[in-house]
Every structure is written in structure tokens, then in C-alpha cells.
Amino acid sequence: MSPRCWIAGLTLALVPSFTFAHGSSDSATPSAADDAPRWAIHVGKILTCAGDAITDGTLLVDGGKIIAIGRRSEVVVPEGFTIVDHSDRFAMPGLIEAHSHVGGSGDLNEMVYQTNPELRNWDQVIPGNDRLKVALAGGVTTICFIPGSGTNMGGFGAILKTRSGTPDEVILRAPGVLKIAQAGNPERRTGETGSDRMGMNYVIRQQLAEGRDYVQAWDDYEAGKGPKPEFNLRLENFKPLFHREIPVVVHTQQYQVIQSTVRMLHDEMKLRIVIDHGTFDAYKLAEELVARDIPVMAGPRGFLRDNDTGQLVGIVSEYDRRGVRVLGVNTDAPVIPQEELFFQATMAVRYGWSEERAIRGLTIEVARALMIDDRVGSLEVGKDADIVITTGSILDPRNYVTQVFVDGLSVYDIEKDRRRF
Amino acid sequence: MKRRTVKPSALALLAALLLGAAHAQETVLYKASRVEPITGPTLSPGQVLVVDGKIRAIGSRIQAPSGAQVVDLGDGTLMPGLVDAYNDAGLAGGTNEVTREITPGFQAARVIDWKDRRFREALSQGTTSLAISPGTENVVSGLSCVVKTAGRSAESRRVGESTALLISLCSDPTRRNSSRARPDSIYVRQPTNRMGVVWMLRSTFDQVRRGEEIESGEWLASALSGERPMFAVSRTMHDLSTLLTLSEEFELSPVAVGGQEAYQLADRLAAAKVPVVLERLTSHQLQGAERTELVWNLAGRLAKAGVQVSLSGGQLLEQARFAYRFGLSAEEALRAITLTPARTLRLDDRVGSLAVGRDADMLALDGDPLEFTTAIRWVMVNGKIYENQKGDSRGEYDL
Numbered sequence: 001m002s003p004r005c006w007i008a009g010l011t012l013a014l015v016p017s018f019t020f021a022h023g024s025s026d027s028a029t030p031s032a033a034d035d036a037p038r039w040a041i042h043v044g045k046i047l048t049c050a051g052d053a054i055t056d057g058t059l060l061v062d063g064g065k066i067i068a069i070g071r072r073s074e075v076v077v078p079e080g081f082t083i084v085d086h087s088d089r090f091a092m093p094g095l096i097e098a099h100s101h102v103g104g105s106g107d108l109n110e111m112v113y114q115t116n117p118e119l120r121n122w123d124q125v126i127p128g129n130d131r132l133k134v135a136l137a138g139g140v141t142t143i144c145f146i147p148g149s150g151t152n153m154g155g156f157g158a159i160l161k162t163r164s165g166t167p168d169e170v171i172l173r174a175p176g177v178l179k180i181a182q183a184g185n186p187e188r189r190t191g192e193t194g195s196d197r198m199g200m201n202y203v204i205r206q207q208l209a210e211g212r213d214y215v216q217a218w219d220d221y222e223a224g225k226g227p228k229p230e231f232n233l234r235l236e237n238f239k240p241l242f243h244r245e246i247p248v249v250v251h252t253q254q255y256q257v258i259q260s261t262v263r264m265l266h267d268e269m270k271l272r273i274v275i276d277h278g279t280f281d282a283y284k285l286a287e288e289l290v291a292r293d294i295p296v297m298a299g300p301r302g303f304l305r306d307n308d309t310g311q312l313v314g315i316v317s318e319y320d321r322r323g324v325r326v327l328g329v330n331t332d333a334p335v336i337p338q339e340e341l342f343f344q345a346t347m348a349v350r351y352g353w354s355e356e357r358a359i360r361g362l363t364i365e366v367a368r369a370l371m372i373d374d375r376v377g378s379l380e381v382g383k384d385a386d387i388v389i390t391t392g393s394i395l396d397p398r399n400y401v402t403q404v405f406v407d408g409l410s411v412y413d414i415e416k417d418r419r420r421f
Numbered sequence: 422m423k424r425r426t427v428k429p430s431a432l433a434l435l436a437a438l439l440l441g442a443a444h445a446q447e448t449v450l451y452k453a454s455r456v457e458p459i460t461g462p463t464l465s466p467g468q469v470l471v472v473d474g475k476i477r478a479i480g481s482r483i484q485a486p487s488g489a490q491v492v493d494l495g496d497g498t499l500m501p502g503l504v505d506a507y508n509d510a511g512l513a514g515g516t517n518e519v520t521r522e523i524t525p526g527f528q529a530a531r532v533i534d535w536k537d538r539r540f541r542e543a544l545s546q547g548t549t550s551l552a553i554s555p556g557t558e559n560v561v562s563g564l565s566c567v568v569k570t571a572g573r574s575a576e577s578r579r580v581g582e583s584t585a586l587l588i589s590l591c592s593d594p595t596r597r598n599s600s601r602a603r604p605d606s607i608y609v610r611q612p613t614n615r616m617g618v619v620w621m622l623r624s625t626f627d628q629v630r631r632g633e634e635i636e637s638g639e640w641l642a643s644a645l646s647g648e649r650p651m652f653a654v655s656r657t658m659h660d661l662s663t664l665l666t667l668s669e670e671f672e673l674s675p676v677a678v679g680g681q682e683a684y685q686l687a688d689r690l691a692a693a694k695v696p697v698v699l700e701r702l703t704s705h706q707l708q709g710a711e712r713t714e715l716v717w718n719l720a721g722r723l724a725k726a727g728v729q730v731s732l733s734g735g736q737l738l739e740q741a742r743f744a745y746r747f748g749l750s751a752e753e754a755l756r757a758i759t760l761t762p763a764r765t766l767r768l769d770d771r772v773g774s775l776a777v778g779r780d781a782d783m784l785a786l787d788g789d790p791l792e793f794t795t796a797i798r799w800v801m802v803n804g805k806i807y808e809n810q811k812g813d814s815r816g817e818y819d820l
Binding site: 104105107108109110111112113116118119120121123124125126147155166167168231233234 | 592610611612613614615616617619620623624627631657658659660662663666685686689
């Protein structure tokens with residue numbers, strides 16, 4: 001039994017109410033797990049995003065994972081753990097960004113064809129780049145790094161941690177998501193089919209149908225129900241997509257456009273989708289989204305002047321009021337700087353979102369939308385040790401981040417690094 | 422600084438006349454206080470026997486055949502002529518084809534300007550072999566060609582005809598594909614960014630791997646199979662990382678060219694046995710091409726990690742001195758401008774070291790090659806000595 005398992009086992013014995021979910025030796029961040037120090041972090045209040053908050057709590061971190069969490073009086077700190085005392089501070093899960101363009105070089109849009117399922121952006125990931133360094137200081141530990149919306153189907157994006165390391169070490173999942181842009185930005189193009197909204201919907205649908213048929217043909221073949229299809233590198237990334245292992249993040253907004261998003265991508269193509277702007281009056285379609293369990297990561301525009309009433313309304317709180325629960329915010333960084341993600345939630349709270357849901361909307365709900373909630377999004381045993389220490393609730397703009405752990409590594413600490421944000 | 426003027430060609434002519442033979446063998450024994458064979462330990466003193474442009478013997482003391490001339494360099498040093506694995510000297514008529522992206526059949530060998538003054542510059546700096554490489558604005562840009570920097574005929578100067586296939590795994594191929602002048606239909610052709618570059622490489626490799634017919638695909642096939650070196654221009658950390666990813670996906674054994682940020686992936690490059698041909702780095706540059714981060718001890722850090730490093734792009738001796746000053750070992754610094762580039766080009770059976778059977782390409786120097794004050798006395802290509810009497814790049818060479 002390795003020492004790590006021994007500690008986990010010990011913790012289990014001492015803290016019987018916590019489930020043992022170790023077994024991370026196949027973690028995607030092996031070097032972090034090997035080198036990561038062991039931490040015992042005492043915190044005044046832990047916002048776990050998995051049940052109630054814990055007052056006067058302790059987190060044990062080993063091998064890049066959380067191996068114990070509970071009240072300080074109940075968690076025994078084994079030998080060999082470095083104690084970090086934040087007993088006057090808050091801890092919360094690392095923030096997750098659903099829509100970011102700052103994970104690497106600026107190669108956003110490949111602007112020749114309207115649909116580009118063959119493109120992928122994880123070849124340009126630059127771990128720990130200057131923007132990500134500041135993002136960490138805003139508590140953002142995971143981003144969904146996606147191609148731009150210059151074309152209808154910009155390519156496949158990757159989900160990555162914001163810490164330094166090699167691309168292999170920081171990429172959490174690649175392909176992470178497919179990026180589709182309906183309406184808006186791609187409309188500026190001319191010169192080939194897809195210059196108007198009907199045309200764009202036509203080309204997106206055609207491309208998805210081609211992908212769906214390709215994946216179906218391979219599935220049939222592998223189930224012994226059909227001939228061997230011809231390999232097509234261009235369509236290969238559709239496999240996890242149509243197997244519903246990864247979602248499509250859709251640049252979609254306005255009532256009419258979201259309607260076609262829901263009908264085409266969800267109902268007809270049976271894909272997992274995330275509404276990734278959902279701004280303007282799109283919230284009026286919330287009931288349809290609730291009925292289908294479709295997540296909304298709203299923003300970056302947070303408000304709308306309702307022409308009927310003359311009122312300024314908060315878009316996130318309108319979705320919330322209508323029952324959307326897998327609900328979060330986004331920055332579309334660098335449209336809004338990556339580190340300001342929590343401001344987006346703060347402003348939504350100002351317009352009526354509940355604080356508890358706003359904290360979840362920065363963490364676990366984004367993780368659920370992106371289908372990475374087995375790894376990140378909450379502080380629970382077995383999850384990645386992505387922990388943000390703050391001077392108080394992050395939703396109060398007077399508070400700020402004092403330390404950040406990603407994969408169990410202390411990657412930002414105002415005591416050492418000075419305050420970056 | 423001592424300079425000796427030796428006129429072996431005149432002596433050779435005399436010898437030929439005396440022997441009365443129309444096709445006499447030219448046999449010269451060179452003696453120096455120090456000889457750097459590169460493939461073995463320093464010889465001090467050392468001797469090299471050159472017969473008809475080839476090295477016939479090398480050692481501390483050689484029994485000179487009767488009739489051989491003897492050239493004594495006194496306290497001078499002899500080392501192999503320098504090999505530049507990535508350069509565009511002599512490439513006439515443009516370095517990039519602008520109408521298409523995948524041009525594996527385009528050959529630098531077809532457009533060599535043998536009189537290009539850059540050959541004389543290179544020769545004056547000690548470079549005797551040089552890989553003329555196509556530019557970087559095509560995704561697959563074509564084939565490099567290795568030539569000697571001097572010689573009477575094109576035939577005698579050619580070392581490799583279609584030596585390495587050049588690909589561009591960087592942002593250069595996107596440069597001309599967007600036109601700000603036509604905002605209505607701006608982007609005319611893939612790739613307009615890195616995603617497009619990577620896709621075009623992957624799709625092309627995939628086509629070749631599956632045996633699909635593509636124009637000049639045989640050149641690509643030979644580079645994919647490893648039969649011919651594949652030189653990939655990659656400078657940033659992320660492009661070098663992608664090169665490793667593609668190497669796994671398509672089972673390639675590429676050479677990374679540029680490599681400015683390779684130090685960030687030194688261990689992975691060493692583990693994957695990817696040699697790196699560095700672009701020129703000699704002085705206090707803050708950034709490299711594509712705004713890459715530069716570290717002055719780049720070569721030293723790579724070599725320490727176990728990467729095969731070559732220096733390229735001209736001024737090789739100065740580059741080696743610079744790299745040595747910032748941490749590359751003396752032995753590695755000399756190899757990085759001779760044997761390693763020769764091996765990377767797979768021409769080490771002809772150039773890059775002083776060994777029996779190799780071409781007689783040598784530098785005679787005043788002293789330690791890595792000392793900044795050491796001057797080149799003369800450069801030998803295929804047994805013929807070229808002296809730079811004026812000491813400038815124009816030279817008084819009889820090419």
C-alpha cells in the first residue's frame with residue numbers, strides 16, 4: 001500500500017462521514033501528482049459547493065487531490081503535511097470559465113470555410129501565459145478555451161487548468177467541446193453559402209448531419225451491423241460529440257436564434273449543448289431550456305433594457321427566476337478580462353440572483369455544463385485540489401483572492417507573489 | 422596575430438609538371454600544432470593527409486608518401502569545414518511559392534545561383550557546406566539542397582540534391598493569406614491561422630499515410646517514412662509541443678528548426694530524439710522570430726538535456742563562441758557547427774569531421790576556434806585552399 005493510500009485510508013477511518021474516492025493514479029496531471037506537496041489547510045469557512053458550508057474546516061491535499069475535508073475538530077492531520085492557516089479566510093472551489101479565448105496564442109478564427117470541424121485549438125495552448133497568471137489571481141483555475149465565432153463552426157476547443165506547466169500537464173480534456181456560432185459574428189462574411197441566417201443554419205445542419213452519419217456508420221460497424229466505413233480524419237472529433245461525451249458550446253443569443261439552437265442541436269441532432277451567451281431577450285425561452293435540462297452560461301452582457309416595461313433587467317436572474325439551474329456566467333475573455341469572472345456573478349447578484357446559486361454558478365454548475373464535474377467544481381474527497389482562498393465572500397467586490405491551489409500546487413500566494421488583482 | 426601565406430596550388434602545379442602526368446594525384450600533408458577531428462579526441466600535434474580532395478589519413482604522425490608536399494601550419498589549428506543545416510544563401514527567384522500551400526516537389530536544387538555573394542560570405546566565415554532551404558510561408562515548402570560554398574563546377578559543389586523536406590509548423594504560412602485590402606472577402610485560402618496550419622499538415626500526412634494520390638506525394642512519403650529527413654520550422658513552445666504530438670500521431674522522426682523556445686520542452690525533445698537546428702542567435706536579441714522568448718544559454722540548456730543541437734543561419738563560428746560563452750561545452754560547441762548538422766542532414770559520411778574518406782573540407786585557424794580573437798587563415802573545400810587576403814566578405818576567392 002502506497003503512503004498516499006495509507007493516508008487516505010487513515011483519513012477515512014477518522015472521518016467516517018466522508019466517502020473515499022481515491023484512485024487518481026491515472027490522473028491527467030501525473031507530474032503535478034508526483035511533485036505536489038501535502039497540504040493541511042485550515043479555513044474559517046469552506047464553501048464546498050457540495051452541500052452545506054463548513055465553518056472552521058480543514059482540507060487535506062495530497063497527490064493533487066483532496067483527500068479529506070471536514071470540521072477542523074474532526075480531521076486529523078497526518079505527519080508530513082504542511083499546515084497552512086487561513087482560519088480567518090474563506091475557501092471555495094476554483095472558478096471555472098465556460099467561454100475563454102486566452103488560453104494560448106491568438107489564433108482564434110480560421111476564416112476560409114464556414115464549418116471547420118477538422119480544426120482544434122489545443123496545439124496553441126500556452127500554459128501560464130500572462131493573462132492566465134492574472135486569471136489565477138481572480139480565482140479562475142479552469143477555462144474552456146475555444147475557437148472564435150468568426151465562422152459557424154470554429155473548431156474543437158480544449159478544457160485546461162490555468163496553472164503553469166507543459167500543455168500535456170494542464171489540458172484537462174481535448175477535445176473538450178465543439179464551438180458553434182449561430183447568428184451574430186459569422187454573418188459578416190460574404191462570398192459563399194452561409195452569409196444570411198437561413199444559409200448559416202443550412203450549412204451548420206449539413207455539417208452536423210455529415211458528422212452524425214459518419215459516427216453512426218462507425219458505431220454500426222463496431223456493433224457488427226454494417227460495413228467498414230472509410231476513415232475520415234476531418235470527421236473524427238465528431239465521435240465523442242455524438243457519443244455525448246463532450247458538449248457543444250454555442251455562441252447563440254436572442255429569442256429566435258436560441259429557438260433554432262434548441263431545435264437543431266438538441267432536439268434533432270441529440271447533442272449535449274451549452275447556451276454560451278444567451279443574452280438579449282433569450283431568457284424568455286427559459287421554460288423550453290428547463291424542460292430539456294439545457295445549461296446556460298450567460299454573458300458577457302449581463303443586462304437588457306426591456307422595451308415593454310422600460311426596465312433594466314438582469315439576464316442571469318431572469319433565467320434563474322424561470323427555473324434554469326445549471327446556470328452560470330462567462331466573460332468571453334478577453335472581451336471581459338479573465339480575472340473579472342466573479343464580477344460577472346456579483347453583478348448578477350445585484351440584479352437578484354441568490355448568493356448561494358451565484359457561487360455555484362462560478363464553480364460546480366459550470367463543471368456540470370462542461371461535463372467535468374467528476375474532476376472539478378466542488379471541494380469533495382477525490383476531486384482535484386483546485387482551491388481558492390479569499391478574504392471573504394468573493395461576491396463582495398471588497399474581497400479578494402489571497403492564495404490559489406491548482407492540482408494541489410500553490411500557484412498564487414499574495415504573501416510571495418504580491419497581489420496581482 | 423600571425424598569418425602565413427602558403428601557396429600550395431603553385432607547388433602542386435610544379436609537382437604535376439615535374440611528374441609529367443596529365444592527371445597527377447595531388448597529395449599534401451598538413452601539419453598543425455592542434456587538429457580537431459570532432460569524431461575523436463584532439464590531436465596535439467596532428468597531421469592530415471589529403472589526396473585528391475579527400476582525407477586519406479589523420480593522426481599525430483603520418484608517414485608521408487614520397488612526393489607529397491608538406492604544409493606546416495606551425496602553431497595553427499585545423500578543424501573540419503563548418504556545416505550550416507539551414508540557410509537560404511544561393512536561393513534565386515524568391516523563397517516562397519505564393520499560390521499554393523503544399524509543394525513537396527519544389528526543389529531548391531533547381532534554382533541555385535552559384536555566384537551568390539552569400540556563398541562567399543559563408544566561406545569567409547568558415548562554412549564549407551550549406552543546406553539551401555526553401556522559405557517558411559508554405560505549409561510544406563519543398564526540398565533543401567546541400568552544396569559546397571566554393572568550387573569550380575556546380576557538379577563538384579553539390580553534396581545532396583533533395584536532402585530534407587521542409588515543413589512549416591509555425592504561423593508563417595498564414596502571413597499572406599489575409600488581405601486587409603479586401604475586407605468583404607478577406608481570407609482567400611487556408612491557412613489563415615495556426616489551426617489551419619496544423620490541419621493542413623495532419624490532413625496531408627493522413628492522405629499520404631493512407632496511400633492517397635497527391636501531387637509530388639512521393640517526397641512526402643519518403644519524409645514520413647523517415648527515409649529522408651523532415652525539417653519542421655517550429656519556434657514557439659506550443660508549436661514544438663505540437664510537433665511532438667504529430668510525431669506520435671504519424672510516427673515521424675522530425676528535426677526541429679528554429680527552436681527558440683525549445684528549452685521549455687528540452688526533456689521531451691530529448692526523450693523523443695528530436696534534434697534541434699537553432700536559428701541564428703549571437704547577440705543581445707530580446708525576441709526571436711514570431712516574438713519567441715530568447716534565452717542566451719539556449720544551446721547549452723538543450724545539450725544538457727541530451728538534445729542534439731546544431732547552430733545554423735550563418736556566422737557559425739561566432740555562434741559557437743557565443744553558445745560556449747553561455748554554457749555549451751567546448752566539445753559540444755564545435756560539434757554543433759560540424760558533425761551534428763552533418764548527421765542531421767545525414768551527410769556525415771562526407772562532411773562534418775576529419776576522418777579517412779571524408780571530403781577535405783578544413784579550416785586553418787590561428788588558435789583556439791572558440792576564442793573570439795582567433796582568425797581564420799584559410800578555408801579548404803574539396804582539397805582546394807581559399808584565402809581571404811583582404812579579410813572582408815567580398816574576398817579574393819576564385820570560386
